[in-house]
Amino acid sequence: LPNRLVAHPWDCQQRQNQEQQLGSDLESRPDTMPVAATGS
16 A cells, blocks of 8 residues: 555655644753753
8 A cells, every 4th residue: 555655745745843832841851952052
């Protein structure tokens, strides 16, 4: 079934939403970020 190999737009949107939420969580909790990422 080739349909299972094709990424549907809805799946892509959900992935983007998850990435955005993860980014927001990291920004709201800078203490959880690695020292290299903070640049200090």
